[in-house]
Amino acid sequence: MYKEYTILTHADYENGIKERKLLGLKCRACTRITCPPMPVCQWCGSRDLERTELSGEGELITFTVIRVPPEGFEAEVPYIPCLVRTKEGPSVVGRLDHDAERATQDLLGKPVKLNGSFTKGDKFSGGPHTCPVFGVRE
């Protein structure tokens, strides 16, 4: 029989985000969390993994406001890609739901929470992909 190595596919992960759930993998070897999913633990490389759901809460590590977009993203400008470190440990890339004109350096370190999803695809992307959208918790 063909052996399946992927415990949580990227499609599963994206479908979770669409339902406002941040899915990941818990490692039985080192107890740490892998997210977005990989076939092995992102910390120790173990394959002894089980599905888990993260809280969707974290800290804003950094962001930028895109003013010059790639082809196909013109209508969205200005938008804010961000990097969030989740409460559970791993970081995720997503978008920040925030007024671009008021997105300043003092946002760094603020608590954020998953509050939606953003789906985008073009003829190069192999179909649409979905990323998490985070909101700042005041």
Place this chain on the structure above:
Amino acid sequence: MREVAIIGIGHTKFGIASKTLIELFSEAALQATDDANIDPKQIEALFQGAALPGFEEGQVMPAAFSAADLNLGPIPATRCEGACASASVAIRDAAMWVGAGAYDLVLAGGVEKASTMGVSFATRTFAMACHASTEGPAGLTFPGVFAMAARVYARKYGIPLEKLREQMAYVSVKNHRHGALNPLAHFYKKYGALKIEEVLNSRLVADPLTLMDCCPFSDGASALVLCAAEVARKYTDDPVYILGTGQGSGTPLSKMEDLTKPVSRIRSARAAFKQADLSPEDIDMVEIHDCFTIAELIALESIGFFTWGEAAEATATGQTDLGGKIPVNMSGGLIGKGHPIGATGASQIYWLVKQMRGEAPNGNQINPVPEYGMTDTLGGDFGTLCHIILGRSKR
């Protein structure tokens, strides 16, 4: 491993080219074989960096057609792809094959026609070197990634963002000043008198990076003839030796521990120093991958020229210019010289060799002629890193 020497170098004018990418590469290649005083037919293999030729001219597999265009015969010709580090990966692999004894004489380099894509489509295709499934829908761009890194740098070292922007602007001013003196540079005679305020006040691309914090989309090619060091003096009186190389791979952005301390770059640089049996203090000049101003600062610290958090202030006080602790990007770097991505690593080597021959443009030449030089080339958002250390004498 045998030692490897560079005996010939070639470099087209960087900027906007009307020639095809095959023609551009051939031009650089023939300059290099002429410089080495060899007949191109003596070349045993070709290693060519090219990142996005399929999107630029609908041309994949350009290496084979380059070999054909140069009438090299049916020799092995391999395209190497590591985004903006493609040429450095090609040169490193070429050096490995020569070092291993498989070939004595090879051609290595790279080519790109990035300008043909235009800003919007080029921004899209460059972003393909980000992790597509997670960073694609977020709409990340390369300036975006480095803008994010700049914010982390400012917070980590307690630098007000406006102050860091000013320190970053010194990178642009310095590199444009040297690029303006380089006749093969994209911005030759263009921004030699650029002012800090002009960098700060140019158009925002990805907050806090402005247009003048960014390198341009360029066309161009550069090529080198590599040969076994033991026979190098048969061809030239002034071979330059490859003393050490390193390569490292990164992760999607989400798996990086710290955007200002890319492990891929630290590992790659250390491997190159180890092989060369040298340390950062020994290096007389470096060509760094300054795709964005902040990128030069992060690189300087990751390689070990400055301790963590010190490169910004050191740059603002002239420590990376002529006469400073370590002259950085005396060719103009990517910002002043231009960035035909698949060619950049070879161009960096070209300008180190020119420096070592004492043939760099007036105002860019380091005196005395440098003994050791290093290149730092980055592909993607820290996905592929490559370092090459050159010396005027064998190890």
